[in-house]
Amino acid sequence: MTSQDDTVRAYDLDASAYAEASPPEPVWVRATIAELLAELGPGARVLEIGSGGGRDALLLEESGFTVRRTDITPGFVALLREQGHACDLLDPLTDDLTSPEGPYDVVWANASLLHVARPDLATVLARLADVTRPGGFLCASVKEGDGEGWSTHGSVSSPRHFTYWRDEPLRDVVGRSGWEHVNVHPLRARAQQESWLGVSAVRGRLDP
Numbered sequence: 001m002t003s004q005d006d007t008v009r010a011y012d013l014d015a016s017a018y019a020e021a022s023p024p025e026p027v028w029v030r031a032t033i034a035e036l037l038a039e040l041g042p043g044a045r046v047l048e049i050g051s052g053g054g055r056d057a058l059l060l061e062e063s064g065f066t067v068r069r070t071d072i073t074p075g076f077v078a079l080l081r082e083q084g085h086a087c088d089l090l091d092p093l094t095d096d097l098t099s100p101e102g103p104y105d106v107v108w109a110n111a112s113l114l115h116v117a118r119p120d121l122a123t124v125l126a127r128l129a130d131v132t133r134p135g136g137f138l139c140a141s142v143k144e145g146d147g148e149g150w151s152t153h154g155s156v157s158s159p160r161h162f163t164y165w166r167d168e169p170l171r172d173v174v175g176r177s178g179w180e181h182v183n184v185h186p187l188r189a190r191a192q193q194e195s196w197l198g199v200s201a202v203r204g205r206l207d208p
Contacts, residue, residue: 004161014155040105049113113125115160142170181202
């Protein structure tokens with residue numbers, strides 16, 4: 001099994017516990033959603049990568065966005081479907097990301113891309129750019145640090161694999177993957193007082 005397989009299995013075993021233990025949304029989440037709403041207006045289409053327990057999607061919808069929920073973990077997909085939400089089982093590295101309605105206005109990936117292996121992140125980001133309209137937005141967060149590692153903290157009892165990032169390498173990989181105006185900034189208002197990095201970027205214009 002790969003590190004991704006083990007991580008998916010860890011979330012799968014404790015999907016309900018993870019969802020129940022999710023803290024209230026950080027201040028930066030609400031602030032980012034408010035900024036997106038001011039820029040795009042109600043009805044903008046969001047592709048969420050890693051919906052997890054569904055907290056962010058609910059807030060996005062309450063703010064007027066249309067959200068496509070997705071997750072790579074079957075347990076989270078089943079949980080959200082039980083709650084009455086459409087949710088797709090989706091691996092952003094390999095699965096088809098397109099939508100019959102056309103390109104998305106926003107890609108939302110809060111605390112999900114940190115499970116993508118370092119060599120694969122550029123591919124994932126480029127695939128996400130391909131399904132985002134020119135001028136659309138990327139909003140993401142990853143853990144700040146060096147290297148990679150396994151963790152058993154929180155409500156998930158089995159080990160999960162994390163890839164840590166610093167500002168400049170992260171800014172570089174996003175900028176090489178079809179995104180412009182890349183902004184990487186610290187996020188520190190989280191339950192475990194860990195250091196996180198927020199990422200925002202704009203989909204570059206397509207070549208003529």
